[in-house]
Amino acid sequence: MNSAAPRILVIDDEPQIRRFLNIGLRAEGYQVLEAANAEQGLALAATRAPDLVILDLGLPDRDGHDVLTELRQWSEVPVLVLSVRDGEDEKVSALDHGANDYVTKPFGVPELMARLRAMLRQRASDVHDHAPPIYDDGHLRIDQLRREVSRDGMPVSLTRKEYTVLAALLQHPNRVVTQQQLLRQIWGPIHVQDSHYLRIVIGRLRQKLGDDPASPIWLKTETGVGYRFLDRREPASRSCDSA
Amino acid sequence: MNRPVPDSHSVRFSERATGLASYAYASAVTLVAFANAFIADRYMAIANLSLIFLTAIMVVAVRVRMRVAAYAAILCFLGYNFFFTQPRYTFAIDSADDVLTVSLFLVAALICSRLATQLAEKVASLRTARASAEALHILGKQLAEAGDQTTIHRVAADTAARLLERPVAILVRPTLKDPWQVAMATPSWEPLDAHDALAADYCDRLAEPTGNGTERIPAATCLMLPMCVDKQRQGVLAVACPQRPLSPEARYLAHAMAQDVAQALERIRLAEALEKARVAGETERLRNALLSSVSHDLRSPLSAMIGSAQTLSRYGRQLPEEEHQQLLEGVLEEGLRLDRYIQNLLDMARLGHGELPLRRDWVDVADIVAAAVERIRTLFPGQPMDTELPSSTLLLHVHPALIEQALFNVLENAVHVSPSGVPVHLRVYAAGARLLLIDVSDQGPGIAADQRERVFDAFYSVARGDRGAQGTGLGLSICRGLVGAHGGTVEALAATPSGTMMRISLPLPALPEEHE
Numbered sequence: 002m003n004s005a006a007p008r009i010l011v012i013d014d015e016p017q018i019r020r021f022l023n024i025g026l027r028a029e030g031y032q033v034l035e036a037a038n039a040e041q042g043l044a045l046a047a048t049r050a051p052d053l054v055i056l057d058l059g060l061p062d063r064d065g066h067d068v069l070t071e072l073r074q075w076s077e078v079p080v081l082v083l084s085v086r087d088g089e090d091e092k093v094s095a096l097d098h099g100a101n102d103y104v105t106k107p108f109g110v111p112e113l114m115a116r117l118r119a120m121l122r123q124r125a126s127d128v129h130d131h132a133p134p135i136y137d138d139g140h141l142r143i144d145q146l147r148r149e150v151s152r153d154g155m156p157v158s159l160t161r162k163e164y165t166v167l168a169a170l171l172q173h174p175n176r177v178v179t180q181q182q183l184l185r186q187i188w189g190p191i192h193v194q195d196s197h198y199l200r201i202v203i204g205r206l207r208q209k210l211g212d213d214p215a216s217p218i219w220l221k222t223e224t225g226v227g228y229r230f231l232d233r234r235e236p237a238s239r240s241c242d243s244a
Numbered sequence: 245m246n247r248p249v250p251d252s253h254s255v256r257f258s259e260r261a262t263g264l265a266s267y268a269y270a271s272a273v274t275l276v277a278f279a280n281a282f283i284a285d286r287y288m289a290i291a292n293l294s295l296i297f298l299t300a301i302m303v304v305a306v307r308v309r310m311r312v313a314a315y316a317a318i319l320c321f322l323g324y325n326f327f328f329t330q331p332r333y334t335f336a337i338d339s340a341d342d343v344l345t346v347s348l349f350l351v352a353a354l355i356c357s358r359l360a361t362q363l364a365e366k367v368a369s370l371r372t373a374r375a376s377a378e379a380l381h382i383l384g385k386q387l388a389e390a391g392d393q394t395t396i397h398r399v400a401a402d403t404a405a406r407l408l409e410r411p412v413a414i415l416v417r418p419t420l421k422d423p424w425q426v427a428m429a430t431p432s433w434e435p436l437d438a439h440d441a442l443a444a445d446y447c448d449r450l451a452e453p454t455g456n457g458t459e460r461i462p463a464a465t466c467l468m469l470p471m472c473v474d475k476q477r478q479g480v481l482a483v484a485c486p487q488r489p490l491s492p493e494a495r496y497l498a499h500a501m502a503q504d505v506a507q508a509l510e511r512i513r514l515a516e517a518l519e520k521a522r523v524a525g526e527t528e529r530l531r532n533a534l535l536s537s538v539s540h541d542l543r544s545p546l547s548a549m550i551g552s553a554q555t556l557s558r559y560g561r562q563l564p565e566e567e568h569q570q571l572l573e574g575v576l577e578e579g580l581r582l583d584r585y586i587q588n589l590l591d592m593a594r595l596g597h598g599e600l601p602l603r604r605d606w607v608d609v610a611d612i613v614a615a616a617v618e619r620i621r622t623l624f625p626g627q628p629m630d631t632e633l634p635s636s637t638l639l640l641h642v643h644p645a646l647i648e649q650a651l652f653n654v655l656e657n658a659v660h661v662s663p664s665g666v667p668v669h670l671r672v673y674a675a676g677a678r679l680l681l682i683d684v685s686d687q688g689p690g691i692a693a694d695q696r697e698r699v700f701d702a703f704y705s706v707a708r709g710d711r712g713a714q715g716t717g718l719g720l721s722i723c724r725g726l727v728g729a730h731g732g733t734v735e736a737l738a739a740t741p742s743g744t745m746m747r748i749s750l751p752l753p754a755l756p757e758e759h760e
Contacts, residue, residue: 089603089645107583109622197606197639197755204608204637214610215617215631222611224644 007121010034010051012042012068013083014061022055025110031117039063046072053120056100057083058091066098073099079120083108089225096179096226103177103226119175119232136171138233141210141219143171152210162187163206166199170220170230179227203228266308270316273304278323290328290342294349297324301353305360313357321350376497379407383501387508396512397428400481400505405430407501408483408494414471414505415444416479427479434484439464444480448472453499455482457489469499471506478509542585545578552578580623584656591649591722602729607644608637609680613672616651620659627659628667638674641753642730650726653719654684654734654746661688661744674752682748685739696736696744700724723748 009031011022019035026033034049036042039060046054054072058065069080082095082103092103101120104113136143142151148164150157159167165187170178184193192198203220212218221229277300281293297320305313325335329342337343383403390396397414405412413429415436424444426433436444443455447468455464467485471478481502483490490498552574560568610633617629640647658668669685691699700721724734732750739745 107579195756200606200608200639201637201755204610208637214608215614215633217614222608222614224607224611224615224648225605 006030006032007052008032008034008049009117010036010042010045010049010054012036012039012054012060013057014038014059015057018057021110025114026117029114029117039065039068043068043071046076046078051078052124053117054078054080055083055117056080058088058095059085066094069095069098069100079124081113081116081120092223092226093179093181096177097181101176123173123175136174136232136234141233143167145171150210157209159206159209162202163209166202167206167230170228174230174232177223177227177229181227183227266312267315270304270308270312271319273300274316274319274323276300277320278327281324281328285328291345293328294324294345294352297349298353298356301357302360305357306364308361310358310361313361314354317350317353317357320353321346324349372493376493376500379403379497380500380504382407383504387504390508391512393509393512394428396505396508400501400508401428401430404481404483404498404501408490408498410490411484413466413482413484414479415468415482424480436482437465440466440468440482443468444482447480448477451477453495456485457495467495467498469502471502471509473503473506473510476506476510476513478506478513481505542582542589545582545585548578549575549582587649588653588718588722591646591726592718602643602646604641604643606639606641607647609634609640609672609682610637612640612644612648612651613670613682615648616655617670619652620655623656624659626664627662628665630667630669632669632671632673634673638672638680638752639755640680640750642750646726647730647750650723650734651682651684651748653723654682654748657719658684658686658688658744658746662686663688675749678752680750680752682750683745684748685743685745687739687741687743690738690743691736693738699736700734720746 009026011019011026011033013019013022014037016037019037023033023035034045034051036045039062042054042056042060045051056065056068060068065082069082072078072080079101080099082092082100083106084091084095084103085106092105095103101123102116104116134145136145140153142149144150145168150159150164150167166183169183169186172178180196180199181193183199184195188195188198203222204214206212207214207217207220210219212220217231218233219231221231223229277297281296284293284296301313301317301320304316322335325337325346326333329346330338337346383400386399386403387396390399401412401414411429411431411433413433414427415424416427417424424436424441426436439461440455443461443464443466446452446460447454447470450460451470451472452460453467453469454460455466455468456462457467465484465486466482467490469481469483471481481498483498489495552571556563556568556571556575563571613631613633617631620627620629655668655670662668666687669683671681671683671685673681675681700723720734727734727748727750730750732748734746734748737745737747
């Protein structure tokens, strides 16, 4: 971690939520900026250059999606969105508008902190290299140059579709890739609604990789939203690969 | 104009000969009788000739009206008198015997013609009645099978058009001020002209047949028949009569049909009103259940949270670290419990509206199970779970969050009744090609067989009130509602060796073709 503590901007209109986030984030060693509405939030994002933004979608003055769209016009800062349960459409829309991840309200503090860490790490590795060519966590090895996958040393034979889906998820480790994004990218725009294609491919992938669907090691489903590739490498080995 | 194709079901009305044609027929038969009489005259007594004439009169009478039959009788009487009685070729009669014969002949001829026409009329009317009854029977049978207004309209128009062999339309108007609209027509229908519209208006207002063939607005091209039962106006049955009016019998039949159709429509209307009232009553009961649930399920965690927080804020400093932590954990637990209750209430409120919007998507059942189990693990870290998933990918076409919530509620209930440390068993498998079963078994005390259905009753759960303090409140009834909305079922069964097995059954849809 850098000597200068990462700066995190919290945009939420609930003072109680800002308060406990402030306390918790400072306890984790971050600097905290607070905004109670969209206007303030955008102003702070522009002037104070935060390393990460926590954005509540239900703001009093403007719709959270608008804020995201505007922010994305001039900033690449990672954004974590807070949304209510059952709002799958809202989550998907936020991710499509450029959010990097989301947490469902009411959220647990440990989960939130873990997501923040992953996002900041991702940002650091993005600076070095966009996609490391070889992923290896000791069990699963994915060689993106040779398009080869092996599990515990045994080669795993994947179809072209299966490999493409795995590679697309690996592009954004620990981040949600929406199912619409995957379907559009891999099957084409006319198949965006044909989610059963994707479900079957993911099912086969899990079977071939020996991933347990009940408590997945690598391929985690975000119900109604998409999938996440869980990066199981030790933090140290990450930097090795990307170097 | 297209005419409906007549088939074996169409009703034929025997039309009786009328007008000049029938007089000509009577004259012709009389002429034949005279020819026969001239031949017979050579061999038989005059008195016996009357039998030939009587036969002729009967032959005529069964085919024609009384007036024409009488005309034939008088024609025979005059001819008999003129040609055969002495002196011949005059209307004078010599012998008293012949006067008697001829007079009696006239009386007998008139009586015979009257009897014969009456008999023929009776036979004809019986035949018509039977045809009408048969037609109404056919219509009634088809109406009984119709379940909604549009089907009734279609059946009515089709059947009436076929039986009457005329184009038929059902006319309706939403309110008295609106113009008439053709709701259904067989086979095709021209727009109403001014006469027809007026006739339809009168027909609806007076609840009487009007238009073509009746006394009101006879200039209309259609016969209008009211579909009206118990003053409930259901529209007008219009029968197009482009060339000639319907016979009175057909008109009568059409009127009866219109009334049958009105009755069927009224039946549907009442059934709908009844269903609406039932739903309203159910909603009312649900609202009451929700209110009492709010006061209980929401207030108890809230009071625990407020109490713990106040205790901490007031005595925090003097409390030992351990008690400090206990109070904090209490606030956290109760907060999570509150969140679950609110989720349940939201689901219940949505179910109560009866318009749960299902955003269906293809979803791997393993993903739903994983999400629900994950939530249970977070909530009850000490609870062992024993999960058995199918070996291959099974896809459901459901609203994922709702089915996850349904499964979560069942799991939560199972955890609540399980003795601590005893695993809850979860088994997911396909039963045949089209059905998915999710069995959740606990080893709790079980539910008496006669109570098993009642645990799904929202009102039962609420009635238990404070005794079910740690229960899920409405959880199981919500589960049933959510699964039911997807065409599935939830039932409580006995588990082996003890406890309860909740079984969720969901349809497994056929997959659309995949082309890689």
